[in-house]
Amino acid sequence: MTHLQAxxxxxxxxxxxxxxxxxxxxxVDWRGAYRGAPLAVLRPGTVxxxxxxxxxxxxxxxxxxxxxxxxxxxxxxxxxxxGPPAVVLSLERLNRIRDxxxxxxSLVAEAGCVVQQVQExxxxxxxxxxxxxxxxxxxxxxxxLSTNAGGIRTIxxxxxxxxxxxxxxxxxxxxxxNDLRRVRKxxxxxxxxxxxxxxxxxxxxxxxxxxxxxxxxRRVETAFAAVPSPDTALSLLSRVLGSGAEVIAxxxxxxxxxxxVDRFGQRTRMPMALDSPWYVMVEIAAAHPAVPLRAMLEDxxxxxxxxxxxxxxxxxxxxxxxxxxxxxxxxxxxxxxQAGPAISTDTxxxxxxxxAFLGRVEQELAARWPEGRMVAVGHAxxxxxxxxxxxxxxxxxxxxxxxxxxxxxxxxxxxxxxxxTFSAEHGIGQSKRHxxxxxxxxxxxxxxxxxxxxxxxxxxxxxxxxxx
Amino acid sequence: MTHLQAxxxxxxxxxxxxxxxxxxxxxVDWRGAYRGAPLAVLRPGTVxxxxxxxxxxxxxxxxxxxxxxxxxxxxxxxxxxxGPPAVVLSLERLNRIRDxxxxxxSLVAEAGCVVQQVQExxxxxxxxxxxxxxxxxxxxxxxxLSTNAGGIRTIxxxxxxxxxxxxxxxxxxxxxxNDLRRVRKxxxxxxxxxxxxxxxxxxxxxxxxxxxxxxxxRRVETAFAAVPSPDTALSLLSRVLGSGAEVIAxxxxxxxxxxxVDRFGQRTRMPMALDSPWYVMVEIAAAHPAVPLRAMLEDxxxxxxxxxxxxxxxxxxxxxxxxxxxxxxxxxxxxxxQAGPAISTDTxxxxxxxxAFLGRVEQELAARWPEGRMVAVGHAxxxxxxxxxxxxxxxxxxxxxxxxxxxxxxxxxxxxxxxxTFSAEHGIGQSKRHxxxxxxxxxxxxxxxxxxxxxxxxxxxxxxxxxx
Numbered sequence: 001m002t003h004l005q006a007x008x009x010x011x012x013x014x015x016x017x018x019x020x021x022x023x024x025x026x027x028v029d030w031r032g033a034y035r036g037a038p039l040a041v042l043r044p045g046t047v048x049x050x051x052x053x054x055x056x057x058x059x060x061x062x063x064x065x066x067x068x069x070x071x072x073x074x075x076x077x078x079x080x081x082x083g084p085p086a087v088v089l090s091l092e093r094l095n096r097i098r099d100x101x102x103x104x105x106s107l108v109a110e111a112g113c114v115v116q117q118v119q120e121x122x123x124x125x126x127x128x129x130x131x132x133x134x135x136x137x138x139x140x141x142x143x144x145l146s147t148n149a150g151g152i153r154t155i156x157x158x159x160x161x162x163x164x165x166x167x168x169x170x171x172x173x174x175x176x177x178n179d180l181r182r183v184r185k186x187x188x189x190x191x192x193x194x195x196x197x198x199x200x201x202x203x204x205x206x207x208x209x210x211x212x213x214x215x216x217x218r219r220v221e222t223a224f225a226a227v228p229s230p231d232t233a234l235s236l237l238s239r240v241l242g243s244g245a246e247v248i249a250x251x252x253x254x255x256x257x258x259x260x261v262d263r264f265g266q267r268t269r270m271p272m273a274l275d276s277p278w279y280v281m282v283e284i285a286a287a288h289p290a291v292p293l294r295a296m297l298e299d300x301x302x303x304x305x306x307x308x309x310x311x312x313x314x315x316x317x318x319x320x321x322x323x324x325x326x327x328x329x330x331x332x333x334x335x336x337x338q339a340g341p342a343i344s345t346d347t348x349x350x351x352x353x354x355x356a357f358l359g360r361v362e363q364e365l366a367a368r369w370p371e372g373r374m375v376a377v378g379h380a381x382x383x384x385x386x387x388x389x390x391x392x393x394x395x396x397x398x399x400x401x402x403x404x405x406x407x408x409x410x411x412x413x414x415x416x417x418x419x420x421t422f423s424a425e426h427g428i429g430q431s432k433r434h435x436x437x438x439x440x441x442x443x444x445x446x447x448x449x450x451x452x453x454x455x456x457x458x459x460x461x462x463x464x465x466x467x468x
Numbered sequence: 469m470t471h472l473q474a475x476x477x478x479x480x481x482x483x484x485x486x487x488x489x490x491x492x493x494x495x496v497d498w499r500g501a502y503r504g505a506p507l508a509v510l511r512p513g514t515v516x517x518x519x520x521x522x523x524x525x526x527x528x529x530x531x532x533x534x535x536x537x538x539x540x541x542x543x544x545x546x547x548x549x550x551g552p553p554a555v556v557l558s559l560e561r562l563n564r565i566r567d568x569x570x571x572x573x574s575l576v577a578e579a580g581c582v583v584q585q586v587q588e589x590x591x592x593x594x595x596x597x598x599x600x601x602x603x604x605x606x607x608x609x610x611x612x613l614s615t616n617a618g619g620i621r622t623i624x625x626x627x628x629x630x631x632x633x634x635x636x637x638x639x640x641x642x643x644x645x646n647d648l649r650r651v652r653k654x655x656x657x658x659x660x661x662x663x664x665x666x667x668x669x670x671x672x673x674x675x676x677x678x679x680x681x682x683x684x685x686r687r688v689e690t691a692f693a694a695v696p697s698p699d700t701a702l703s704l705l706s707r708v709l710g711s712g713a714e715v716i717a718x719x720x721x722x723x724x725x726x727x728x729v730d731r732f733g734q735r736t737r738m739p740m741a742l743d744s745p746w747y748v749m750v751e752i753a754a755a756h757p758a759v760p761l762r763a764m765l766e767d768x769x770x771x772x773x774x775x776x777x778x779x780x781x782x783x784x785x786x787x788x789x790x791x792x793x794x795x796x797x798x799x800x801x802x803x804x805x806q807a808g809p810a811i812s813t814d815t816x817x818x819x820x821x822x823x824a825f826l827g828r829v830e831q832e833l834a835a836r837w838p839e840g841r842m843v844a845v846g847h848a849x850x851x852x853x854x855x856x857x858x859x860x861x862x863x864x865x866x867x868x869x870x871x872x873x874x875x876x877x878x879x880x881x882x883x884x885x886x887x888x889t890f891s892a893e894h895g896i897g898q899s900k901r902h903x904x905x906x907x908x909x910x911x912x913x914x915x916x917x918x919x920x921x922x923x924x925x926x927x928x929x930x931x932x933x934x935x936x
Contacts, residue, residue: 103706104820150653159653162630177911182818184850185618185627185892187666188900188908189934190916194662198655215709238571241683244756288712290760350650352572382652424653432656440656443645447923448658454922455915466657 003060004040007087010052015093017041026088029078030071034430036079038065038088045093047168047176047207054205055174057087063460064089064172066201068143069114071135073346074429076147076200080464091142094207097121105213106165106182111142111206118211127213130157130248134330142206148198150425152329155381156248156285157214159425161197166210169196172203172456182210195451200427201462203455215287220248221297222283222322225304226276226312227252230380231355233280236309237381240282243300245293249283250381251329252354257336257377261328264335268327271314280310280380281329332377340390341397342375343407346432348384349420360414361387369404384424387411412439428466437468471528472508475555478520483561485509494556497546498539502898504547506533506556513561515636515644515675521557522673523642531928532557532640534669536611537582539603541814542897544615544668548932559610562675565589573681574633574650579610579674586679595681598625598716602798610674616666618893620797623849624716624753625682627893629665634678637664640671640924650678663919668895669930671923683755688716689765690751690790693772694744694780695720698848699823701748704777705849708750711768713761717751718849719797720822724858725804725845729796732803736795739782748778748848749797800845808858809865810843811875814900816852817888828882829855837872852892855879880907896934905936 008016017023018040026041028034039062044050057064063086067077079086094110097118101107102125109118115136122129131144133151143149145167149160157163166181179193195203227233233252240247258274286293294315301313316322336342349357358376365374371392378385389407391400412422412435422435436445448467452459476484485491486508494509496502507530512518525532531554535545547554562578565586569575570593577586583604590597599612601619611617613635617628625631634649647661663671695701701720708715726742754761762783769781784790804810817825826844833842839860846853857875859868880890880903890903904913916935920927 101818101820103702104818106818148655148659150655154653158630161659162626171911171915175911177915178909179912181887181889183816183887183889183892184819185622185816185847185852186889187616187618187893187895188889188891188904189896189912190671190919191616191629191662191666192912192915192919194659195919198659203658215712218712234571244683244686244754244758246755286712287714288759288764290712290764291756292758296756296758348651348653350569350572350574351652352569379653384651384653419649419651421649421651421654421656423656424651425655427655428657436656441646443639443643444647444657444660447639447645447660450922451658451660451663451919454918 003056003062006056006060007040007042007053010056011042011044011049015043015045017043026067026090029075031073034075034078036081036083038079039085041088041090043090043093047170050170050205050207051174051176053089054170054172058173058458058460062087063463065462066091066142066146066205068111068140069138071139072143072147072429073426074431076427076429076465077143080430083464089205091140091207098208100125102127104182106210107213108180108208108210109141110208111140113141115139115141115144122213126216128216129211129213131160131163134333141209145197145206145209146199146201147427150384152249152251152379154379155250156246161194163212164193164197164209165212167193167196167206168208170205170207172458172461180208180210200429200466202452202466203461217285218287218289219291219293220283220285221293222316222325223297223301224271224314224325225280225282225301225310226272227278227280227310228308229278229355230358232309233278233380234351234354236280236304239304239309240284240300243296245284245296246286247282247381248285249281251281252378252380253279253281254376255279256373257332257375260339261332261335264338265331268331269324271325272312276311281325336375336388340393341395341400342388342390343404344386344388345408345411346386346424346426347411347415347420347422348382348424349415349418351381351383353418353420354380354383354385357414357418358385361411364410364414365389365407368410369407372404383420409438430465433468471524471530474524474528475508475510475521478524479510479512479517483511483513485511494535494558497543499541502543502546504549504551506547507553509556509558511558511561515638518638518673518675519642519644522638522640525555526641526926526928530555531931533930534559534610534614534673536579536608537606539607540611540615540897541894542899544895544897544933545611548898551932557673559608559675566676568593570595572650574678575681576648576676576678577609578676579608581609583607583609583612590681594684596684597679597681599628599631602801609677613665613674613677614667614669615895618852620717620719620847622847623718624714629662631680632661632665632677633680635661635664635674636676638673638675640926640929648676648678668897668934670920670934671929685753686755686757687759687761688751688753689761690784690793691765691769692739692782692793693748693750693769693778694740695746695748695778696776697746697823698826700777701746701848702819702822704748704772707772707777708752708768711764713752713764714754715750715849716753717749719749720846720848720853721747721749722844723747724841725800725843728807729800729803732806733799736799737792739793740780744779749793804843804856808861809863809868810856810858811872812854812856813876813879814854814892814894815879815883815888815890816850816892817883817886819849819851821886821888822848822851822853825882825886826853829879832878832882833857833875836878837875840872851888877906898933901934901936
């Protein structure tokens with residue numbers, strides 16, 4: 001095939017994978033939900049090679065599907081079935097930290113760097129790279145930025161886009177947009193980088209980024225609390241914020257989800273008896289050792305208990321204890337998969353609307369699927385809850401999907417009705433394109449299509465993703 | 469004129485200003501540097517009227533120049549000379565705070581709200597809206613967002629764009645893009661709002677915004693310090709950050725600028741003898757009263773003095789004293805204008821490059837304009853310095869502009885060479901289009917032009933601004 005020759009010329013034959021065993025891992029997403037066979041898998045090693053590869057694909061009319069750690073949940077890094085001929089462009093070999101500047105609180109990382117590698121490079125100079133979530137040991141920078149990853153720290157430091165100072169991007173025609181500056185202020189024209197951040201590779205390929213670092217945390221305190229309801233959980237959040245604490249995580253967990261981790265978790269133990277309808281995991285931090293962090297949290301929780309905002313609370317006694325708390329949260333996705341087939345969602349509403357959201361969703365799901373078991377875990381401090389509908393014990397996946405697939409639309413509709421979004425942190429990829437068609441403002445879709453056509457007129461960058 | 473009739477039909481004849489005395493204030497920028505006569509000044513009162521007005525202009529092929537508080541420094545809100553027929557669209561009547569939600573830490577403000585009005589609405593519910601700079605008493609939200617305003621708090625809370633949760637925008641064809649959500653996470657497609665934030669009205673008209681609030685500050689401490697050099701100033705910054713303090717302002721001021729304020733300031737008194745080459749104004753804050761803020765700052769400054777990072781320091785003793793410190797910084801722009809004609813700049817470099825930047829700039833300016841007097845004041849904590857070249861006493865403005873206009877290009881070139889930008893916080897407008905042509909990456913300019921053509925194909929939105 002002529003285009004494969006052109007690609008071999010561009011990046012070297014040994015970086016163009018074609019043998020089925022080599023290609024297989026790139027032909028399916030990690031959940032096994034999406035499959036698609038690429039013409040080949042390209043593994044360029046430099047931005048120049050990425051540029052040459054993309055240019056060659058453009059010349060041959062071959063579509064490009066950028067791929068990083070491939071931990072995404074929406075099928076964004078997989079070649080779509082029945083799509084145009086496409087290659088997977090893996091950034092894994094661009095894995096250098098190009099520069100670390102502690103005084104500037106910044107570093108420059110290539111797209112193939114694993115997120116944890118960036119965290120470690122920051123720690124090595126007594127700084128913190130705050131982006132953090134379960135898959136950080138496999139997820140790569142390029143994917144995290146292209147999907148504007150969220151996670152457990154966004155309540156304090158924002159999403160991935162908020163941690164980016166500058167980008168290097170290979171455009172659909174192969175040209176390099178070099179905006180890899182480390183400046184904190186730049187009003188020289190449109191903020192183009194925000195198109196590629198969260199653009200899911202549909203406008204170009206992110207090859208490197210200048211990332212913001214923050215001062216290392218000197219002290220952290222973590223607590224699990226039993227709360228009567230999402231509303232009291234929010235009152236507790238206001239109380240912790242009002243105490244002056246720097247809240248760096250605030251997770252809300254439905255009892256059923258705790259029970260699922262208790263049953264299926266390998267390394268987990270529950271922090272307290274599971275006799276409360278909801279649980280909260282709150283973490284506060286301080287960069288200054290003089291801040292009486294533990295006393296602040298103890299006093300706040302005691303005051304909250306007096307007025308019934310929480311009914312029980314346990315503070316982590318040490319790092320090991322703290323890690324055990326976090327394992328409950330981090331193991332949940334695996335555990336719920338073992339609990340049976342589930343319809344899952346990724347919505348966000350204004351923080352103050354979380355109680356109304358959960359109340360309406362529970363009602364509407366129970367009315368239509370009384371046999372289903374609602375699960376709900378999320379970053380309540382961001383208004384971002386992951387509600388799911390779990391099948392009755394022993395239901396085959398196909399049956400449940402056939403019966404309960406509509407649950408996603410129900411949850412999304414409630415979120416949008418409350419001024420929220422049907423896609424908070426996972427992105428659109430393939431799995432939420434139908435939701436884009438249903439819920440996204442048509443005017444916004446028109447503008448997005450105009451932008452896409454302006455930057456990728458041949459529609460060769462990750463086609464069949466994001467835009468409905 | 470037929471189009472004026474169409475506009476009168478759209479928003480009411482009395483909201484279409486045509487009498488010269490009514491139009492005059494809108495025909496010149498506040499520095500008096502840019503003048504341009506609009507066909508009329510439109511003062512719509514609702515988003516529907518803005519939409520109708522823009523649609524009417526589109527139908528008639530009349531250009532639209534959006535205007536807010538008109539405090540900009542780059543001529544962005546003035547009709548360009550020798551441009552196409554244009555109206556000024558003033559948002560001043562859209563001045564309602566639509567909603568304040570303390571629990572959600574957000575509010576929704578219309579474009580015509582004065583920035584200070586938003587600050588006060590936040591304070592009324594024990595919250596802080598951190599965007600702050602000298603013109604906040606006149607600048608309006610729409611202008612602040614369209615220019616991605618910076619100011620004195622960006623070191624802690626970022627620029628204007630970082631404080632926006634959602635936008636309502638009237639597109640060039642009159643359609644309303646309603647993305648006025650208050651969610652903290654939304655990955656449903658391209659982050660379109662970031663095109664309009666800092667877009668200087670060239671892609672549409674911002675009519676309202678959902679804005680982020682933060683917890684009110686419980687304690688603030690402010691100090692003036694004499695520092696031997698920009699390098700020691702940065703060491704001092706690292707030291708304050710390292711102390712765990714929440715730094716909410718870090719301003720670097722050249723002695724000559726202090727002297728200018730001392731000479732021309734009406735209400736100012738110097739915090740200390742002016743015998744140091746540079747001065748720093750640092751402000752730290754805490755949301756928790758238990759944080760030993762004053763001791764932190766005293767200890768940090770004492771330690772800095774021991775190693776020569778600063779040679780003298782004065783802490784504000786009370787609110788009045790603190791206000792007096794800030795007047796020095798805030799009165800500087802007026803004072804320097806009284807000191808004579810000056811070539812001014814608005815650059816940013818990586819924070820760690822500030823000393824090299826100032827060193828090279830001082831050298832190159834002295835070599836080419838030995839008679840000029842360099843001035844330098846800025847947000848060193850963001851790498852954003854405002855360097856100027858002041859004429860010798862008594863030089864007429866025209867002479868100095870003719871002789872020293874090249875100074876801007878010199879300063880810009882050094883900033884860009886150090887990985888910085890020639891436009892940090894003021895924007896491009898009319899005054900920096902030549903710098904865009906000289907310094908901006910041609911690939912970035914191509915992408916910007918493609919985006920502009922896609923969203924405003926008739927080039928009717930603020931033509932002659934930003935893009936070279």
